[in-house]
Amino acid sequence: MSEEVRCRIAPSPTGEPHVGTAYIALFNLCYARKYKGKFILRIEDTDQSRSTRESEESIYQSLSWLGLNWDEGPDIGGPFGPYRQSERLSIYHEQIKKLLDSGRAYRCFCTPQELDTLRKYQEQNKRPPGYFGKDSKCRHLNETQIKERLDAKIPHVIRMAVPMEEGKISFYDHIRKEEITRRLNEVDDQIILKSDGFPTYHLASVVDDHLMKITHVIRGEEWINSTYKHVLLYSAFGWEPPKFFHLGLLRNPDSNRTKISKRKNPVSLRWFRAAGYLPQALINFLGLMGYSRYRDDMSDEEKKSCEIFSLQTMINDFNETRISPTGPAFDFAKLEDLNFSYLSQFTDDGFYQYLNDRQTYLKTYFGAYNRLFIERYLRPEKDVSFWSSFLFKHALQYKRDDFEKAECDNAKQGAEILKKFKKLLSREIETLHSADEIKDFINKVCGETGATSKQLHMLLRVAVTGSSESLPLYQSMALLGLYRCLVRCDEAASFLGSIRE
RNA sequence: GAUCCCAUCGUCUAGCCUGGUCAGGACACAAGGUUUUCAUCCUUGCAACACGGGUUCAAAUCCCGUUGGGAUCGCCA
Numbered sequence: 205m206s207e208e209v210r211c212r213i214a215p216s217p218t219g220e221p222h223v224g225t226a227y228i229a230l231f232n233l234c235y236a237r238k239y240k241g242k243f244i245l246r247i248e249d250t251d252q253s254r255s256t257r258e259s260e261e262s263i264y265q266s267l268s269w270l271g272l273n274w275d276e277g278p279d280i281g282g283p284f285g286p287y288r289q290s291e292r293l294s295i296y297h298e299q300i301k302k303l304l305d306s307g308r309a310y311r312c313f314c315t316p317q318e319l320d321t322l323r324k325y326q327e328q329n330k331r332p333p334g335y336f337g338k339d340s341k342c343r344h345l346n347e348t349q350i351k352e353r354l355d356a357k358i359p360h361v362i363r364m365a366v367p368m369e370e371g372k373i374s375f376y377d378h379i380r381k382e383e384i385t386r387r388l389n390e391v392d393d394q395i396i397l398k399s400d401g402f403p404t405y406h407l408a409s410v411v412d413d414h415l416m417k418i419t420h421v422i423r424g425e426e427w428i429n430s431t432y433k434h435v436l437l438y439s440a441f442g443w444e445p446p447k448f449f450h451l452g453l454l455r456n457p458d459s460n461r462t463k464i465s466k467r468k469n470p471v472s473l474r475w476f477r478a479a480g481y482l483p484q485a486l487i488n489f490l491g492l493m494g495y496s497r498y499r500d501d502m503s504d505e506e507k508k509s510c511e512i513f514s515l516q517t518m519i520n521d522f523n524e525t526r527i528s529p530t531g532p533a534f535d536f537a538k539l540e541d542l543n544f545s546y547l548s549q550f551t552d553d554g555f556y557q558y559l560n561d562r563q564t565y566l567k568t569y570f571g572a573y574n575r576l577f578i579e580r581y582l583r584p585e586k587d588v589s590f591w592s593s594f595l596f597k598h599a600l601q602y603k604r605d606d607f608e609k610a611e612c613d614n615a616k617q618g619a620e621i622l623k624k625f626k627k628l629l630s631r632e633i634e635t636l637h638s639a640d641e642i643k644d645f646i647n648k649v650c651g652e653t654g655a656t657s658k659q660l661h662m663l664l665r666v667a668v669t670g671s672s673e674s675l676p677l678y679q680s681m682a683l684l685g686l687y688r689c690l691v692r693c694d695e696a697a698s699f700l701g702s703i704r705e
Numbered sequence: 706g707a708u709c710c711c712a713u714c715g716u717c718u719a720g721c722c723u724g725g726u727c728a729g730g731a732c733a734c735a736a737g738g739u740u741u742u743c744a745u746c747c748u749u750g751c752a753a754c755a756c757g758g759g760u761u762c763a764a765a766u767c768c769c770g771u772u773g774g775g776a777u778c779g780c781c782a
Contacts (some may be wrong), residue, residue, distance in 0.1 A: 245754040
């Protein structure tokens with residue numbers, strides 16, 4: 205008798221709901237639905253300082269918007285709850301006691317400072333970093349020593365005790381279709397319970413996946429190097445591990461191809477919605493990443509239409525053996541094309557409804573702050589979408605005429621100024637939190653860039669908004685996000701650099 | 706730096722497991738056509754097996770190495 209397939213998406217409610225979460229959720233949902241199993245949403249809010257209820261709420265909204273509906277979760281309950289990790293603390297404590305008793309975990313009283321020193325020492329001596337081997341002081345504490353420290357109420361964490369014998373640890377990855385192996389003595393004694401009594405991801409996910417009877421863990425490949433630890437934990441508990449699938453990471457579309465990040469690209473699902481992307485287009489697009497429905501044995505008709513598909517279609521013929529391990533670049537042009545093709549299928553009513561939904565969402569996404577300065581610029585011929593379009597374009601189309609309003613000696617000088625500004629900004633970027641601070645910063649560094657105030661402001665205006673006609677510069681920069689401003693300075697500089705005088 | 710992962714057009718990918726087709730499709734781009742401009746739409750074009758060894762009659766496909774890229778090394782997930 206085969207057991208029921210159970211997959212999960214387990215986001216942590218910190219910050220904006222991430223497009224990568226939707227990507228992973230999509231494949232989990234497809235797998236679960238294909239095998240008539242369950243798709244579970246679990247909230248991993250074990251980081252007390254960063255988790256918020258607002259963020260959790262926007263995860264629900266964003267996934268629902270995409271049609272990625274879950275069968276069990278904190279909001280709707282289910283037979284294996286609670287589904288919010290902060291409400292499962294007693295469960296983790298109960299489980300960790302077993303590990304402590306069996307010697308598969310131990311208390312560690314090292315302070316963050318001590319660990320810092322250890323790290324530096326390891327770095328200097330070219331030793332692999334981590335709390336293990338000879339460096340794991342607390343592992344060798346005897347009963348009396350532990351009791352002393354406990355009685356003295358010294359804060360401590362609990363670490364897993366990785367077996368110290370020679371050997372290897374490995375697990376089977378169902379996407380690579382291969383064993384992935386590592387030497388045991390390279391795996392460090394990971395903290396599994398923090399000093400605040402909350403578990404870390406490693407413990408919580410293993411315990412929950414087991415108790416919630418998760419059968420298939422489909423997640424990003426960033427987890428591969430932690431999976432050894434998870435496998436070790438399963439074996440310490442005497443539990444059967446689930447099957448592992450590690451998907452390639454979505455990449456920034458630039459030449460570096462690092463994993464997709466808000467510093468370079470929009471990644472918030474709320475952003476995609478406010479920008480006017482349709483849920484069916486985004487789902488379709490994500491379903492094309494690392495996966496293809498195209499097969500050589502399809503009829504010509506099927507081949508032609510196989511790249512445009514609904515979530516239901518993807519589920520119906522989903523085949524996990526066709527997932528590729530490569531990390532795909534996020535290509536906005538393709539998304540744009542898909543979005544248009546869905547948009548053009550709309551009836552008039554549907555289209556107006558879409559416009560309405562978009563305006564409404566724009567309003568809630570940016571709130572009163574946005575309206576405050578947009579309304580001053582309202583003109584019949586240039587409405588909100590005209591003034592805010594710079595926020596919703598992935599790449600701007602620069603025009604030479606706009607930059608000429610900066611009255612630089614030549615394009616090359618403009619490029620140099622932007623490059624210098626970018627360098628200065630990236631140095632202080634973390635210290636700037638508001639439009640006012642950005643204003644002060646720009647005025648402060650203006651001289652260092654070799655530009656007049658007027659030159660720098662106009663160059664920045666065009667670089668950031670794509671036009672010499674825009675909303676107030678400082679607010680625009682704050683709204684777009686300074687990291688994306690850096691990217692735009694680069695793009696504008698290279699545009700200017702390519703101009704022949 | 707150490708470890709692990711990955712590698713077909715600019716991008717997403719099919720083909721790889723089970724060696725033998727002009728390496729196929731989509732997006733982007735370019736050209737032409739339709740159209741009241743633009744866009745849509747139609748046609749055509751451009752464009753890839755990272756490199757080097759091996760195995761074989763035959764390698765994108767199997768093996769090894771090199772190079773390149775990425776991820777991980779947190780009391781974050």
